[in-house]
Amino acid sequence: MVLIGICKYSGGGMQLTKxxxxxxxxxxxxxxxxxxxxxxxxxxxxxxxxKITSHKLISTYKTSTLKINVLDNNKSYIQADGELIGSGDFLVSILPKAINFIIP
Known part of the structure; x- marks a missing residue:
């Protein structure tokens, strides 16, 4: 499983990014x-x-672009914010300064 995020929380309050x-x-x-x-x-x-990000089965990384090549399309699903949006290979990247965040 690969999880991609930019914020602390996802999926009902889970903290899956380091x-x-x-x-x-x-x-x-x-x-x-x-x-x-x-x-x-x-x-x-x-x-x-x-603390899940410190588990021995989890590796964490930071990058501006990520390309995923799926070897078995029958077992892959792509979800965005809990919605099924496809399956198979995909590319995700950051668009610098596309969204402004106000952080108190």
Missing amino acids: NPNSTDGLLDISYIKDLTLLTILNNIQSLFNG
């Missing part, structure tokens, strides 16, 4: 290897307090 900064011009990537239902259940609290 040290996000909405103004740095970078995507925050979390890559989860061998995700199972048991892993999720055993780490449910970590999903909401941000």
Whole structure:
């Protein structure tokens, strides 16, 4: 599973990105290897307090552009804000200064 974000929270308050900064011009990537239902259940609290990004199965990265090539299209789904938007290969990138954030 690959999670891409720019902010601290997603999916009903889960904290799935490590040290996000909405103004740095970078995507925050979390890559989860061998995700199972048991892993999720055993780490449910970590999903909401941000400690999940320190789990041994998770690698985190920052980049301005990410291209995903899916090897098995039957098992891939692309969601944006909880909505299914497609499947297969995709490219995501940051458009610098496209949105202004007001941070108190």
